[in-house]
Amino acid sequence: MVLSFDGKVALVTGAARGIGRAIALALSGKGAEVLLADILLEPLKELQAELAQAGSMARVYTMDITSVESVAKAFWSIERDVKRVDLLINNAGITRDGLLVRMRDEDWHAVLDTNLSGTYRVTRAVLKGMMKARYGRIVNIASVVAEMGNAGQTNYAASKAGIIGFTKSLAREVASRGITVNAIAPGYIETAMTEALDEKAKEHLKDMIPAGRLGSPEDVANAALFLLSEESSYITGQVLHVGGGLYM
Numbered sequence: 342m343v344l345s346f347d348g349k350v351a352l353v354t355g356a357a358r359g360i361g362r363a364i365a366l367a368l369s370g371k372g373a374e375v376l377l378a379d380i381l382l383e384p385l386k387e388l389q390a391e392l393a394q395a396g397s398m399a400r401v402y403t404m405d406i407t408s409v410e411s412v413a414k415a416f417w418s419i420e421r422d423v424k425r426v427d428l429l430i431n432n433a434g435i436t437r438d439g440l441l442v443r444m445r446d447e448d449w450h451a452v453l454d455t456n457l458s459g460t461y462r463v464t465r466a467v468l469k470g471m472m473k474a475r476y477g478r479i480v481n482i483a484s485v486v487a488e489m490g491n492a493g494q495t496n497y498a499a500s501k502a503g504i505i506g507f508t509k510s511l512a513r514e515v516a517s518r519g520i521t522v523n524a525i526a527p528g529y530i531e532t533a534m535t536e537a538l539d540e541k542a543k544e545h546l547k548d549m550i551p552a553g554r555l556g557s558p559e560d561v562a563n564a565a566l567f568l569l570s571e572e573s574s575y576i577t578g579q580v581l582h583v584g585g586g587l588y589m
């Protein structure tokens with residue numbers, strides 16, 4: 342199966358680095374026009390230049406998914422620049438880890454507002470266009486901890502579990518319009534988000550992961566590509582774990 346995204350427009354949030362960047366690169370390599378969105382502008386421009394050198398067209402948008410105004414402003418530009426968004430990858434996310442007894446309200450709200458409400462804001466903005474076109478692919482990046490739980494991550498796990506409920510409910514709302522909505526639950530992936538883990542913690546994790554290694558952003562991108570393809574049209578409302586067997 343050779344996946345092709347020729348003629349498709351894909352919006353990737355949190356595209357400046359890590360998993361979002363890998364998904365943007367993979368989609369671009371398969372012919373999609375990629376809309377790169379993040380709060381970090383410089384790395385987006387660098388990625389755009391890298392893609393241009395490889396002969397691919399990408400556009401850059403500053404978008405803070407926690408801000409209604411910022412999302413609206415970005416979509417004003419997106420609607421000016423492209424006819425519609427065919428593929429949406431809600432990838433931007435943050436952690437503010439801590440045990441619940443010591444959880445600060447601001448850390449609770451920041452994580453819920455970014456991961457869950459951010460996903461809602463961006464999805465709502467693309468949905469009308471997809472419904473009109475009677476075509477769309479939405480992939481939301483959740484996490485293995487949404488289903489496993491993780492001490493020190495009540496806020497993060499709640500936000501990601503929320504994304505899974507959101508995914509399944511929306512999948513039911515739009516399935517008859519040719520739109521699929523799925524989630525990917527990555528395990529431990531080597532990015533800036535997991536950089537803080539020391540070597541001992543990483544070794545311990547490897548012991549817990551049947552595949553015996555942490556994942557790469559490309560491992561997640563490969564799964565995303567399938568769920569974003571024409572070929573996955575009969576798969577919706579699902580959670581695909583990309584975690585080397587960490588959770589089964």
Ligand code: NAI
Pocket residue numbers: 354355356357358359360361378379380381404405406407432433434435455459482483484485526527528529530531532533534535
């Ligand atoms: P990362 O920290 O390397 O990248 C996240 C990106 O999101 C950054 O470019 C950041 O600037 C952007 N971002 C943060 N807040 C934003 C906002 N308000 N508006 C727009 N962009 C914003 O993280 P990574 O590891 O690439 O994570 C990507 C997604 O994968 C996240 O949703 C994360 O929760 C999820 N994930 C990551 C895992 C891992 O082990 N790295 C495991 C499970 C899920």
